[in-house]
Amino acid sequence: xxxxxxxxxxxxxxxxxxxxxxxxxxxxxxxxxxxxxxxxxxxxxxxxxxxxxxxxxxxxxxxxxxxxxxxxxxxxxxxxxxxxxxxxxxxxxxxxxxxxxx
Amino acid sequence: xxxxxxxxxxxxxxxxxxxxxxxxxxxxxxxxxxxxxxxxxxxxxxxxxxxxxxxxxxxxxxxxxxxxxxxxxxxxxxxxxxxxxxxxxxxxxxxxxxxxxxxxxxxxxxxxxxxxxxxxxxxxxxxxxxxxxxxxxxxxxxxxxxxxxxxxxxxxxxxxxx
Numbered sequence: 001x002x003x004x005x006x007x008x009x010x011x012x013x014x015x016x017x018x019x020x021x022x023x024x025x026x027x028x029x030x031x032x033x034x035x036x037x038x039x040x041x042x043x044x045x046x047x048x049x050x051x052x053x054x055x056x057x058x059x060x061x062x063x064x065x066x067x068x069x070x071x072x073x074x075x076x077x078x079x080x081x082x083x084x085x086x087x088x089x090x091x092x093x094x095x096x097x098x099x100x101x102x
Numbered sequence: 103x104x105x106x107x108x109x110x111x112x113x114x115x116x117x118x119x120x121x122x123x124x125x126x127x128x129x130x131x132x133x134x135x136x137x138x139x140x141x142x143x144x145x146x147x148x149x150x151x152x153x154x155x156x157x158x159x160x161x162x163x164x165x166x167x168x169x170x171x172x173x174x175x176x177x178x179x180x181x182x183x184x185x186x187x188x189x190x191x192x193x194x195x196x197x198x199x200x201x202x203x204x205x206x207x208x209x210x211x212x213x214x215x216x217x218x219x220x221x222x223x224x225x226x227x228x229x230x231x232x233x234x235x236x237x238x239x240x241x242x243x244x245x246x247x248x249x250x251x252x253x254x255x256x257x258x259x260x261x262x263x264x
Contacts (some may be wrong), residue, residue, distance in 0.1 A: 003104070004216075006211035010203060011110035013119050017199045018192070022121040025188040030126050030171060034133055037164070038117045041140050044156070045110075048147050054219040057149055058232040062240065064144075064152040065233065068159050069244045073251035075164050079171040080255045086175045 008049045016042035029082045029092045033075060040071050106146050113139030118196060126176070130168035137161035151229050190242055 002010060019042060022035030044064055051060020082092055089096050113136055120132035137160040144153035233241070 002208050002211065003215055006208055007107055008110060009211050009214070010207055011107070011114055012209060013203050014114050014196060014200055017203075018114065018117045018121055018196060021195055028126075030168070030175065031121070031129065032172065034120055034129055034168075037133055037160075038120065039135060040201070041113070041117070041136055041160075043153075045113075045140060045143060048149055048152065052120040052147050053215060053217065055221040056219070058227055058229050061149045061152040061229055061234070062233045062237040064149070065155050066237070066240045066244055068152075068155050069247060072159055072164060073247050075113055075167060076251055077254045077258075079167050080258045082171060083174050084258050092175050100165055 005049060005053050007027075009046070012042050012045050015045070027081065027093050027095055029078075029085070029094055032094065033078050033082070037071070037075065040067070043067065106143070109139055109143045113143065114196075115228060118192060121192055124186070126172045127169065130165060130255055134161050134165040135169065137164070 016039055019035045019038030019040075022038065023032050026032050026035065044067055047063055047067065048057075048060050051057045051063075085097065086092055112231060116132050116135040120129050123129035123132055141153045141156040141161060144150075146155055175221055199238060227236070
């Protein structure tokens with residue numbers, strides 16, 4: 001039987017797998033961003049779980065706040081690119097991203 | 103099953119539902135539920151500051167951004183709609199991964215959990231001291247990153263082509 005930390009990381013690995021699967025099979029940019037978000041949630045949970053294990057919860061919280069800021073900027077920039085691309089190509093399919101130059 | 107593990111299970115189920123959702127709007131709402139689950143887990147870990155950030159920023163702001171983007175691109179054809187089989191296979195893939203990980207991960211995780219540390223002076227420090235004292239360069243990085251994000255969005259939606 002796994003201990004609490006191992007069980008947490010088991011679920012974290014599963015959530016990471018779900019996000020990775022979404023990013024791998026999807027051709028839709030929005031779904032890719034959803035996959036990225038799910039993976040970042042798994043990373044965030046891994047950080048807090050490690051912080052709890054090593055008794056450094058405050059440090060883990062500080063790192064998580066930084067991670068959340070990074071997440072927001074990445075998503076905002078990604079969605080902005082998606083909307084711009086949609087205006088140009090009328091599609092959110094990554095296989096049609098051929099006109100991003102210049 | 104404890105409340106803690108139950109939260110993890112619910113978060114994983116919401117993540118699967120977010121990926122499986124045929125409608126992108128439902129996917130965005132499910133992603134918000136994943137964020138809420140994550141935030142409840144953070145509360146359960148006694149990390150209220152991170153939980154509040156997660157709840158307000160990820161479950162709130164990012165969901166609003168996603169819903170806005172979905173409403174802007176909704177009329178377009180969803181390229182994934184043709185290949186739904188790949189998504190419908192996901193529960194099976196997750197079940198397979200769960201079985202494989204159940205047999206392969208425990209030894210590694212037991213070794214990881216042996217790295218537990220006792221409480222130190224750093225653990226007792228207030229979150230404000232940690233954030234503003236120990237991790238000050240992170241805050242500078244955050245400000246720089248936010249500025250970069252604003253610049254990226256400004257340049258993407260520039261009125262004149264550069």
